[in-house]
Amino acid sequence: MRALSRTTFGRAALVLLVFALGLGLARAGAEDIRGPVTNLPLPRFVSIKAAEANVRRGPSLTHRIDWVFKRRNLPVEITAEHGHWRRVRDRDGAGGWVHYALLSGVRYVIVTSEMLDLLAKPEEDARVMARLEGGVVAQLGACEPFWCRIEAGGFKGWAPKSALWGVKADEIRE
Structure with a gap:
């Protein structure tokens, strides 16, 4: 087995360090930008x-x-x-x-779908509390992985995140 010279070892260490930093930067998403x-x-x-x-x-x-x-x-x-x-x-x-x-x-959101059912629970088959038209601005409440609680026109309920603009797809709020 051939021994590495200091220069070769230093270059290899530098390449590994740059690679590791690159992986760290690649993993750093938009959430890390301040x-x-x-x-x-x-x-x-x-x-x-x-x-x-x-x-x-x-x-x-x-x-x-x-x-x-x-x-x-x-x-x-x-x-x-x-x-x-x-x-x-x-x-x-x-x-x-x-x-x-x-x-x-x-925080507020805009309804992006043509018509949106505001539901009593964050479940597709839940009771409809109200129907909101596209373009309605609603105050944003709690958000789960796929649902957000919103309030508009005196009505409160749950809506799918996919029908709202103003909240990130991966955002969780209490």
């Missing part, structure tokens, strides 16, 4: 707090307003942070920069 300002996960869902929220091209008041969110409690996804500004996108992928004071951590 905002540089808040240290909160990116991306993450929040909601529009104000009745109107200007969406700008860049993270300052000097940047042009591209459009305005005109729906309070609308869920949006934060994808980046810069000072007091958050880059957000809506369910259609449209977005821009919004001042953090116009955002809330209170």
